Amino acid sequence: MPIRVTDPLTGDTITASLTGSALVISPRFGESYSFDRAARLLALFRDGRSYQRTLDHRVLGRLSGRNGPRRRELPPEEALTLLERSFASLEALRAALPRLSLSAGDFRLLADALDRVLAFGPERLAADGATFRRLYKPVSILPPDQYLALVLQATQGCSWNRCTFCGLYRDRAFRALSADDFRAHCAAVRDFFGEGITLRRGIFLADANALVLSMERLRAIFAIAQEFFRLPQGPRPIFSFVSAFDVGRKSAAEWAELHELGLQRAYLGLETGDDALLRFLNKPGTVADAIEAVHALRAGGVAVGVILMAGIGGDRYAEAHVAGSVAAVEAMALGPGDQVYLSTYVSAPGTEYDALAAAAGIRPLSAAEMEAQRQELQARLRAVAPQTIVAPYHVDGFAL
Ligand code: SF4
Structure with a gap:
């Protein structure tokens, strides 16, 4: 009371x-x-x-x-x-x-x-705070439902790191921790949070694409994470980003095995359902890869979070971006455990997108146009994925 x-x-x-x-x-x-x-x-x-x-x-x-x-x-x-x-x-x-x-x-x-x-x-x-900064590389971003997660940096950086609009991990090369280093990281995280761990819900396996690792490495990582942070009632749920392009490297049976080890939801930063825009953004893979990836994950019992970005592609791509994104989400046949998040394009210092768009004669959308596009996407996505949460994702100013 x-x-x-x-x-x-x-x-x-x-x-x-x-x-x-x-x-x-x-x-x-x-x-x-x-x-x-x-x-x-x-x-x-x-x-x-x-x-x-x-x-x-x-x-x-x-x-x-x-x-x-x-x-x-x-x-x-x-x-x-x-x-x-x-x-x-x-x-x-x-x-x-x-x-x-x-x-x-x-x-x-x-x-x-x-x-x-x-x-x-x-x-x-x-x-x-100084201890936290020694323990973690900056946690650049988390999905909006993961702000209270227990972040474990099994990998650092992004295995692709070449999308023209994204500056999240330009400060670090992709690197996977060895099992011994990951064990030491988990021990230090446990000691840092102390009793405060009760506020932390699931584990978020960071940084951008930890699930790209081989099954052998992931089995070890999941086992160590559960050894430290298992809940009394069973495995602590695990969440992570994954590149849609990399999902196909594992079979549905392997995704099911990871689900058994705790993997609850994988988040895909698709950004758009338009292939031409994906190529312009230098994203790896195609829209078809993303749809297949969602089906493979869901077949293994892993829920998905699909992230789309309003405003990206400016006036040139606006119509195809909205239509393609709605069609892609419809083809994913999402269910109640899945999520769709709509971020809004924010220019990131040191990235190439703005200059490339200007050179291609693309007019950036105004803030009002971006918001109108976000709202249109939200309404149309809710119509094609009625059982799924479709929510805004305010990436600007994220802090853990
Ligand atoms: S958008 Fe995702 S895949 Fe692309 S560079 Fe950024 S973190 Fe990596």
Whole structure:
């Protein structure tokens, strides 16, 4: 049961929810703090603004925009001031506890939570962020339903890394960890999260295309991941991106075996159902490969997440992009466990797409045109995949 009590001195209503996988403490109306069970601050709301504290210890102010949430990273001094004010407020609440009308049990629960939270203040949080940065290469992106996943970097980078619009992994070469290195990574991840692991749901096997590895390597990776993070009721579900082009390297029986080992859903960044646009983007494979890939995965019991990108291809490809994407998703015959996500094109620094599009005489779509295309895709995809979630995917400003 959440705790709710009024401070007789200030009149503030204090609430706390301390028994779930996250701790939430609100010293007064309009101010609240969320922590994982290791007492690590993850989010806060105060002065009418909400903020995310990322695991690598940046503080992002959330702004809502016409095209979904946007975030602003606070400069370090501003972030530190915000954290210091927040922890001062929690310290004041700790000092106020004796005057509150709490049962002995609630007093102990709240006092214990506040003591742990206060022991994990700004200095320790900064050190924790440094540990996270040593443990992980930057986690460039996750599917939107995986933001609370336990990320394990079995591979680093993208095995293709040549799509002209994508700058997610240009900073690293593709590399697979050896079994020993992956075991060490899992041990370090377990130690880093501590009790906070209860907030993490499935495992997300990163980075971009870990499922391209051979069955022999994947069997070892899945076994090690489950050895560390298996749930009491069975294998912890595993999720990962896969390039549609690479799915055919494994048989339906092998996908079924990976499903038995925990693989729940594979996410395919298809971007478009138009072959000409795929070639222009230098994506590997064809639309037919993607449809076959979805059928092979689903035959093995693995659900799929298909990601399409509104706005890509500008005015030149707009009609074929929408028609091809709708036809491709229809041919995939998706079911209730599958998902379709619609991102919107955002220019990534250091990538070639904008210059190539300009050289080809392609007019980029305006923000309003991209949004109209996203909405058209959403409506038509919902009609051809009525059992499947079709949802927006705000890739800009992703942070773990
Ligand atoms: S879009 Fe996907 S396949 Fe292409 S380079 Fe980026 S991560 Fe790799």
